[in-house]
Amino acid sequence: MLERSLTYHLSSITEDGIGSANRIFETRFGWSVRELRVLRLVRSTPGVTFTALSASTKFDRSLTSRILSSLIKAQLIERTNSPEDARVFTLKTTPKGKALCDQADPLTVELEALMLKPLPDKEREVFLAAIDRVKAWVQQGYIEEIGRRYPEMNTGSLGKRKPKL
Amino acid sequence: MLERSLTYHLSSITEDGIGSANRIFETRFGWSVRELRVLRLVRSTPGVTFTALSASTKFDRSLTSRILSSLIKAQLIERTNSPEDARVFTLKTTPKGKALCDQADPLTVELEALMLKPLPDKEREVFLAAIDRVKAWVQQGYIEEIGRRYPEMNTGSLGKRKPKL
């Protein structure tokens, strides 16, 4: 047993959790967890632009673009070119996309409930609340703090564009 | 914001956490988080066999084998052929491997503490305890329960060998 290793434990949980879910979702709905996640992100933030969406998904713009394309091609998401800026488009779920979400949601809820089964109600709440807080922190101050403490971090790319030519 | 999505939040945290840690560890020690994880697993379970180790790491035996090879080649891990069974070998860390662990440990501890900074002591404990319980559950009963509820799960491979030729 690994004495301490938060990230090990967490990734272990997510891998097991997502791994099994992935197969169920794929066979039932034909879409992976990741793709459905993009769909849901669009649903929960209708009118979102590609750039904003890309920031949420955390993966490369190219990957976001590709996943998005497949969802649009499948008519789960509708793409509307912005009238103000021709480079920009906004996204929203189509009825078909919403229907798929609605169909998938219960399963998501069920799986999550099952994952948290060993936790009594009280602890579950604390757990979920803690996750939210840690997540917010890790995305904000944490990264900065890391950069401050460990200068070796400040090279390389992460969501950055090529600075110059 | 994704209303519910436990695995999304968790993977988001782990990605940010591991992502930043990865660079620090790699530049400081020349080994990735994943490789160090294998090293630590061996340290915490000296005498472990390849198969058992492979089960812990969760990745394919082939990948486990390759990572292990590099650690052995670097003389961080020592491989001892089992006298009883010539197919089997057991693993333990070398002094050099231990030294590397010892060197890396404080950083791990520091990074984890930093990640959990937003949680007050009490909640932190509950959080960590919850993680342990959920992890154990997800690895045991959860998987089985999933297999029971969702028969589509029972195809495909996960740590299984090819059944027949």
Next chain:
DNA sequence: GTCTTTTTGTTGCGAATTGCAACTATTGAA
């Protein structure tokens, strides 16, 4: 106006990852 710079999103390409299945070697069972 035009010239340059910046931003948005897409895509070609190739490197890296890694899972699968075939393979060797050994053990055990019939």
Next chain:
DNA sequence: TTCAATAGTTGCAATTCGCAACAAAAAGAC
């Protein structure tokens, strides 16, 4: 002895996915 099962390795190849180049449009400079 032969057949089956198990331990670990490796070749192969499909996939993934990030980088960087790109086109198109907007914004700014002058």
